[in-house]
Amino acid sequence: PQLDNSNFQTASHACDVLGMLGSDAAGATDKLLKLTAASNVELRSHAVRALGAIRSKPEVVVPELAKQLKSEAPVVRLSAAKALGDIGAASATAVPELIAALKDSDAGVRRIAADSLGDIGPGAKAAIPALSTALDDPSGSVTINAAEALGRIGKASVPALIEKLKVPHFQMLVATILGEMGPDAAEAVPDLAGLLNSKDTDVRREAALS
Numbered sequence: 001p002q003l004d005n006s007n008f009q010t011a012s013h014a015c016d017v018l019g020m021l022g023s024d025a026a027g028a029t030d031k032l033l034k035l036t037a038a039s040n041v042e043l044r045s046h047a048v049r050a051l052g053a054i055r056s057k058p059e060v061v062v063p064e065l066a067k068q069l070k071s072e073a074p075v076v077r078l079s080a081a082k083a084l085g086d087i088g089a090a091s092a093t094a095v096p097e098l099i100a101a102l103k104d105s106d107a108g109v110r111r112i113a114a115d116s117l118g119d120i121g122p123g124a125k126a127a128i129p130a131l132s133t134a135l136d137d138p139s140g141s142v143t144i145n146a147a148e149a150l151g152r153i154g155k156a157s158v159p160a161l162i163e164k165l166k167v168p169h170f171q172m173l174v175a176t177i178l179g180e181m182g183p184d185a186a187e188a189v190p191d192l193a194g195l196l197n198s199k200d201t202d203v204r205r206e207a208a209l210s
Contacts, residue, residue: 003015003028008040011046012046015032015046016049016050018032019049019054023055023056025054025056026057028050029051029056029060029061032051033051033060035047041073042075044071045073045075045076045078048065048080048083049083052065052086053086055086055087058090058091062084062087062093063094065080065083066093066097066098068080069084069094074108077101077109078112081109084119089120092124095120095126098113098116098117098127099127099130102117102142107137107142110134112145114142115149117153118145118149118152121152122154125157128156131149131150134146135170147173147177151180154181155181158181161174161185162191165178165188171195
């Protein structure tokens with residue numbers, strides 16, 4: 001693939017091809033890292049996404065992706081958040097930057113940042129308070145992703161989710177998440193049982209299913 005091509009569209013396409021190859025394209029990691037400094041925003045975004053898809057050299061790639069979360073371009077910030085999630089647990093060192101991204105001015109960036117914290121899993125437990133706050137985000141998609149991320153972080157999230165069960169408009173969503181967590185959410189059983197008397201039919205159903 002022509003990563004060195006002076007035409008940014010050709011180089012961007014090359015990044016996409018490498019991303020589709022995944023770990024088989026690990027040899028291109030260093031060249032892709034250099035492209036994260038490209039002046040063209042589109043090319044930078046494609047290089048960042050490819051790095052996430054390839055998942056090579058996380059000790060070098062993750063700090064660079066965390067840095068890209070502070071880019072002036074929303075598309076680059078979104079790509080960086082997505083790439084960190086694609087790398088998964090090895091992105092744990094970028095949790096502070098992803099937490100900061102939950103307050104990004106762009107709702108898409110906030111949504112992907114929440115999702116990526118969930119992809120990191122238990123290693124993102126430091127994000128639990130910020131994700132709990134993100135449930136109040138004005139964008140519904142951010143709220144849903146934050147709730148799902150808390151579920152994927154696991155058992156450490158249960159106390160925060162129990163607290164949200166006290167808020168009527170969160171009850172159905174949180175009960176669903178706790179139900180999906182299975183045995184890890186055992187601590188929440190008494191609180192879920194209390195919702196069986198809810199006046200809301202949907203809440204009662206989710207509490208029973210949980």
